[in-house]
Amino acid sequence: MTDRIEKHIELAAPVSRVWRALTDYREFGEWFRVKLDGPFVPGQVSRGPITHPGYEHVIWEAVIQRMEPERLFSFTWHPYSVDAKTDYSKETPTLVEFKLEKTAGGTLVLLTESGFDKIPSERRLEAFRRNDGGWTEQMKNIESHVAQRP
């Protein structure tokens, strides 16, 4: 049983380009699909409405943790907090870390999200229930949206 998610992806772009895409709030908002209210500042909250089709009513919120230029960008947040009726602020947030490494072909991005052991299991179950059936459909929407705007 794991309490973390780990991903890595190699991008054919220089580290400086990837760093900007991650840490410039407008660029981050473009690919992450959120309309943020201002620049990322470590220790401060970043907030804005999700721009995913179908999720526009959801406010994305994170606390920026570390910004070590071209190396590490991290924030804490409440993953999957899509229910307006639930107060997620009492829950321990998870930590999202993006680590960058220069490679021959560009940049290796190592993503880790950890701390899932602190999320009440009932909510994990509800997150699934709410999206059972709807999620697959949502993914198709996102894919077609990406295809339209490469």
Added chain:
Amino acid sequence: MSHKGRSGIAGKRRAQAPVFAALGDETRLSLVAKLSVGRPCSISRLTGGSKLTRQAITKHLRVLERAGIVHAVRAGRERLFEFDPQPIEAIQTYLDLVSEQWDQALARLKSFVED
């Protein structure tokens, strides 16, 4: 996946249930492993072949019970413990979902910086 018959009390108890924490122990993991493959077991059966005392096993079972991973059932005068896969499945499903979201987000990041 069906979640019928999960009553309010069980649900509320599960709301506090630290499933990860319950599984973060070698003895409890081995108890879960034993119970997940077979029929409900008595404490004596679970204690047999273990270096631990009956009391220690009982304590571990209680942690698993609180997390909803095992349930005690009565069989005559005996108390048996049975495995409930649901909390573990729920965690896995949740992590799969978050994981899928990251795959999508990283794919968008890729096309964003490579264009």
